[in-house]
Amino acid sequence: MEEAGGVKLFGFWVSPFAQRVKWALKLKGIQYEYIEEDKYNKSPLLLKLNPVYGKVPVLVHNGKPISESIIILEYIDAVWKQAPLLPQDPYERAQAHFWAKFAEEKVRQSVVEAMCSSGDEKQKAVKLAVEAFEEFEKELKRRGTKFFGGETIGFVDIVAGCISYQLPVHEEVGSIKILDSSKFPGISEWIRNFLNHPLINEGLPQKDQMFAYYSKRSKEIAYQKMSHKTV
Amino acid sequence: MAGEGVKLLGYWGSPFALRVRSALKLKGIEYEYQEEDLGNKSPLLLQSNPVYKKIPVLLHNGKSISESLVILEYIDEVWKHNPLLPEDPYERARSRFWAKFVDEKCVPALVGTISKVGEELEKGAREAREHLKTLESGLDGKRCFGGTKIGFADVAIGWIAYLARIEQEALKIQLIDQQNMPVLAAWIDYVLEDPVMKELMPPHDKVFKHMIDMREKLIAVVSN
Numbered sequence: 001m002e003e004a005g006g007v008k009l010f011g012f013w014v015s016p017f018a019q020r021v022k023w024a025l026k027l028k029g030i031q032y033e034y035i036e037e038d039k040y041n042k043s044p045l046l047l048k049l050n051p052v053y054g055k056v057p058v059l060v061h062n063g064k065p066i067s068e069s070i071i072i073l074e075y076i077d078a079v080w081k082q083a084p085l086l087p088q089d090p091y092e093r094a095q096a097h098f099w100a101k102f103a104e105e106k107v108r109q110s111v112v113e114a115m116c117s118s119g120d121e122k123q124k125a126v127k128l129a130v131e132a133f134e135e136f137e138k139e140l141k142r143r144g145t146k147f148f149g150g151e152t153i154g155f156v157d158i159v160a161g162c163i164s165y166q167l168p169v170h171e172e173v174g175s176i177k178i179l180d181s182s183k184f185p186g187i188s189e190w191i192r193n194f195l196n197h198p199l200i201n202e203g204l205p206q207k208d209q210m211f212a213y214y215s216k217r218s219k220e221i222a223y224q225k226m227s228h229k230t231v
Numbered sequence: 232m233a234g235e236g237v238k239l240l241g242y243w244g245s246p247f248a249l250r251v252r253s254a255l256k257l258k259g260i261e262y263e264y265q266e267e268d269l270g271n272k273s274p275l276l277l278q279s280n281p282v283y284k285k286i287p288v289l290l291h292n293g294k295s296i297s298e299s300l301v302i303l304e305y306i307d308e309v310w311k312h313n314p315l316l317p318e319d320p321y322e323r324a325r326s327r328f329w330a331k332f333v334d335e336k337c338v339p340a341l342v343g344t345i346s347k348v349g350e351e352l353e354k355g356a357r358e359a360r361e362h363l364k365t366l367e368s369g370l371d372g373k374r375c376f377g378g379t380k381i382g383f384a385d386v387a388i389g390w391i392a393y394l395a396r397i398e399q400e401a402l403k404i405q406l407i408d409q410q411n412m413p414v415l416a417a418w419i420d421y422v423l424e425d426p427v428m429k430e431l432m433p434p435h436d437k438v439f440k441h442m443i444d445m446r447e448k449l450i451a452v453v454s455n
C-alpha cells in the first residue's frame with residue numbers, strides 16, 4: 001500500500017488537531033497524501049491505524065502510524081530537520097513543551113467547554129477561559145516576539161494556532177465573548193500575524209461550514225455530558 | 232554525579248514527583264529535595280510555578296521547569312547518559328503516546344474510583360480495567376515499555392505499579408488480574424523489583440492509609 005518514505009495524513013476537514021499537522025508538514029515543505037475521514041463514519045483502516053482512540057489525525061510514515069497531534073508534531077520535527085519547530089536549547093524546548101500543553105489543555109479546551117455548557121457552568125467555563133488567555137497574553141508579552149517561536153512560527157504557535165480561526169466560530173456558537181482585543185492586544189496581534197502567513201491561511205475550513213458543524217457538535221457534547229451525569 | 236544546582240520540589244505521595252525522582256535516580260544525578268506541604272505551599276513553589284502552583288518543579292541553574300513529563304524530557308536532554316527515551320523517532324513517539332494515555336485515561340479512572348461506592352464503584356473499577364487492558368497492549372508482549380530496560384514510559388507509568396495494587400486492596404476491587412492481564416501484571420512485578428524504582432516507591436502502609444483517609448473524606452463530601 002504505502003511506498004517506503006511515503007507520508008500519509010488521515011484527517012477530518014474541521015479538526016483543529018489535523019490542522020496542526022497540516023501546518024507542520026506545509027511549513028517544512030513535506031509532500032504528503034491527505035486522506036479525509038468522516039468522523040461519523042470512520043474507515044476500518046483508521047480504526048486499525050489508531051486502535052486506542054480511533055481518531056484523526058494519524059500520520060503514517062514508512063508504513064508506521066503515529067497519533068496524537070502534539071506527538072506527531074514532535075515526530076515530524078525529529079525526522080525532517082528543515083524549518084525546525086522546536087528550539088535546540090533544552091530549557092527553551094521545555095518551555096515550548098510546557099506552553100504547548102497549556103495551549104491545548106487550558107486555552108483550547110476551555111473555549112470548547114465554554115461553548116458547550118450553559119448557565120452557571122458556562123459562566124465558570126468562560127471565567128476559566130479568560131484566565132487562560134490572560135496567562136497566554138502575559139507569556140507573549142514577556143517574550144516580546146512576533147510569535148512564540150520567535151520571529152518565525154514554531155511549535156507553540158502551531159499548537160495554539162487553531163484558536164486563530166476557530167475562536168470566532170466558538171464564540172458565536174456558544175454566545176460567549178472571550179477575546180476582547182482591547183484586553184488581549186498581544187494575542188490579537190499574534191493571531192493577525194499568524195493568519196497572515198500564506199501557508200497558515202491556505203485551505204482553512206469555511207466559516208459558515210464551521211458554524212454549522214460546531215452548532216451541531218456543541219449540542220452533542222452537551223448531551224453526552226448530561227447523559228454521563230444521570231447514569 | 233555532581234548536580235549543577237539541581238533541586239526538586241515534590242510531595243511524598245505524588246506519582247508525578249515520583250516520575251522525576253525516578254529519572255534523576257536512574258541517571259545518578261544528585262539533587263536537593265524539598266518536600267512541600269500541599270496545604271501550605273512554599274513561596275519558592277509559588278514563584279517557580281506561577282501558572283499551576285503545583286509540584287513537581289525542577290530547579291536547575293536558576294531556572295524552573297514544571298509538568299512532570301516536560302521535566303522528564305528536559306532531564307533526558309541535559310543529562311544524556313542512560314537515556315530514557317529511545318533514539319528512533321517512531322519509538323520516541325510510542326513512548327510519549329503511552330505516557331499521555333496513562334495521564335488522560337488511567338489516572339482519572341483510578342483516582343476517580345477512590346471515592347466511589349456500590350454500583351458506581353463497580354462501574355469505576357470496570358472502566359479502570361478497560362484502560363489498563365489497553366495499556367497492556369502498549370507493552371506488545373515485552374517485559375517493559377522501554378523494551379529491555381526501564382525507559383521513559385516505564386518511569387512515567389511505573390507508579391501504577393504501586394497505586395493499582397494498593398487500590399485493589401483498599402477498595403476491595405479487581406484492577407490488574409493475573410489471568411486477564413498477565414503481561415501488565417508481569418510488568419508491575421518487573422518495575423517493583425527494579426532496584427531504583429523499588430527504593431523510591433513510598434511505603435505500602437503509608438500509601439494505604441493515605442488512600443483510605445482520602446476515600447473517607449471524599450465519600451463524606453459526596454454524601455453531604
